[in-house]
Amino acid sequence: MPRPPIDLSRKIKDILGHVEPLPPESAVPIRHYDRTANDIWKSLAYVERAFEKGNRYPTVVDRHLGRLYGMALVQLIEAFERFLKEVAAACVDRLATIIGDDRFGLFTIKGSALASHFGAATLGKSLCESATWLDCEEVNKRFRKLLSDPFQEDGKFWLFPSPYKNHPPADQQSRYEPMGVIWQLRHTAVHNVGVITRSDAVKLRLLAREPVSGDVLLAPTWDDLRHLRRFLDETATVCNERVGKRLADLLTLLHDQTPGLFVPQEMADRLAADFRLTVVVAGATGVPPPD
Amino acid sequence: MPDVPNWPHYELPSTELAAWVDQQPDMWWMVDGDPLLTGRLSFPCPSDELAADLRELNRPLLIRAKSPDATGQPVGRDKIDSLASQFYENIHTDGREHPPWASDRLLDLWWKDRPGGWLLAEDSAEATRAKAEWAEVRAARPPAAR
Numbered sequence: 001m002p003r004p005p006i007d008l009s010r011k012i013k014d015i016l017g018h019v020e021p022l023p024p025e026s027a028v029p030i031r032h033y034d035r036t037a038n039d040i041w042k043s044l045a046y047v048e049r050a051f052e053k054g055n056r057y058p059t060v061v062d063r064h065l066g067r068l069y070g071m072a073l074v075q076l077i078e079a080f081e082r083f084l085k086e087v088a089a090a091c092v093d094r095l096a097t098i099i100g101d102d103r104f105g106l107f108t109i110k111g112s113a114l115a116s117h118f119g120a121a122t123l124g125k126s127l128c129e130s131a132t133w134l135d136c137e138e139v140n141k142r143f144r145k146l147l148s149d150p151f152q153e154d155g156k157f158w159l160f161p162s163p164y165k166n167h168p169p170a171d172q173q174s175r176y177e178p179m180g181v182i183w184q185l186r187h188t189a190v191h192n193v194g195v196i197t198r199s200d201a202v203k204l205r206l207l208a209r210e211p212v213s214g215d216v217l218l219a220p221t222w223d224d225l226r227h228l229r230r231f232l233d234e235t236a237t238v239c240n241e242r243v244g245k246r247l248a249d250l251l252t253l254l255h256d257q258t259p260g261l262f263v264p265q266e267m268a269d270r271l272a273a274d275f276r277l278t279v280v281v282a283g284a285t286g287v288p289p290p291d
Numbered sequence: 292m293p294d295v296p297n298w299p300h301y302e303l304p305s306t307e308l309a310a311w312v313d314q315q316p317d318m319w320w321m322v323d324g325d326p327l328l329t330g331r332l333s334f335p336c337p338s339d340e341l342a343a344d345l346r347e348l349n350r351p352l353l354i355r356a357k358s359p360d361a362t363g364q365p366v367g368r369d370k371i372d373s374l375a376s377q378f379y380e381n382i383h384t385d386g387r388e389h390p391p392w393a394s395d396r397l398l399d400l401w402w403k404d405r406p407g408g409w410l411l412a413e414d415s416a417e418a419t420r421a422k423a424e425w426a427e428v429r430a431a432r433p434p435a436a437r
Contacts, residue, residue: 037333
């Protein structure tokens with residue numbers, strides 16, 4: 001039987017209609033991240049158990065699972081990238097109407113892409129969603145500027161403080177090097193379908209500061225994923241707390257300079273809801289609402 | 292008004308479930324189908340993290356009963372063992388030996404104030420991995436720090 005004639009152009013467009021509503025957790029970046037990472041993990045655990053149960057061909061199972069582990073690795077890293085964007089967007093949304101310096105100037109939207117941004121839900125999403133957040137230096141630059149004191153050229157907040165430049169806080173410097181490796185692993189998995197090219201190997205060797213082979217296929221194990229997941233989970237929790245507290249401090253400073261800018265209690269409550277943290281803004285304590 | 296399960300059930304405070312979880316300090320846990328807990332914790336997770344969150348949430352759960360007469364009567368931690376199922380009750384292996392995780396227990400649960408049921412399951416495989424990793428960590432420490 002020959003292949004049936006199908007309007008594939010139509011079928012490709014049909015994919016856009018096969019969607020699900022966002023979960024309620026998507027309104028809170030850290031909750032959205034946790035929910036997504038857990039969903040990825042449950043799917044993987046389900047498939048692994050199903051394979052284990054009917055395991056007649058171990059080599060075949062290992063090959064298929066290896067492919068799935070590679071996909072899960074990318075999804076976990078991209079869930080973390082999305083978390084960074086959503087946290088940055090929350091910062092923009094709290095600051096946009098109360099500060100007039102050039103801190104938002106580092107987000108650029110091309111004129112040709114401007115029309116699509118009118119559909120974005122908030123200014124923060126509009127500014128933060130389209131860019132990639134896949135590099136420690138770039139992420140640092142954006143958060144540093146976004147959370148700098150008013151009318152300061154450079155801020156002092158490093159989301160991923162570098163041990164080589166001795167950025168504060170020292171107790172978070174240990175995340176810098178593995179984050180660099182994680183971004184590069186994602187690049188390898190997404191752009192080269194898991195092939196560590198020779199040029200990837202050179203970058204990875206510089207990032208990891210140890211030998212890395214080139215012209216090989218990345219084959220992550222279950223334990224690799226467990227450790228990646230835990231590292232990203234813990235990093236997301238720390239980032240959420242540090243950004244939330246820094247934003248509260250910045251808002252306090254703005255309120256001290258211009259007390260009529262906003263009502264401290266309202267702002268503290270908004271921040272507590274956005275970050276699911278107890279925060280203090282200009283003496284007012286915001287408590288996270290119940291889930 | 293949230294919908295309610297169409298299966299027989301008891302009412303169980305989440306703090307009582309926390310106390311039951313505490314009785315297995317070395318176990319790890321997996322949750323499937325509950326956006327509330329999966330938006331708050333990283334699963335699989337150890338008993339102490341799950342118990343702490345169940346205490347913080349402090350709200351009533353509905354737990355599937357084996358008796359058809361159950362209509363929401365309150366129960367506590369002592370009843371939970373008798374309400375747990377095990378994975379092997381639901382898997383078919385064509386006569387081959389069950390995998391090790393088939394003995395893990397699971398509970399059918401439902402937040403009384405939220406729609407939808409979910410599963411809480413033991414994850415003995417993850418508990419075994421964590422135990423092995425703890426052994427590695429302890430072995431790597433200098434003798435005075437162990």
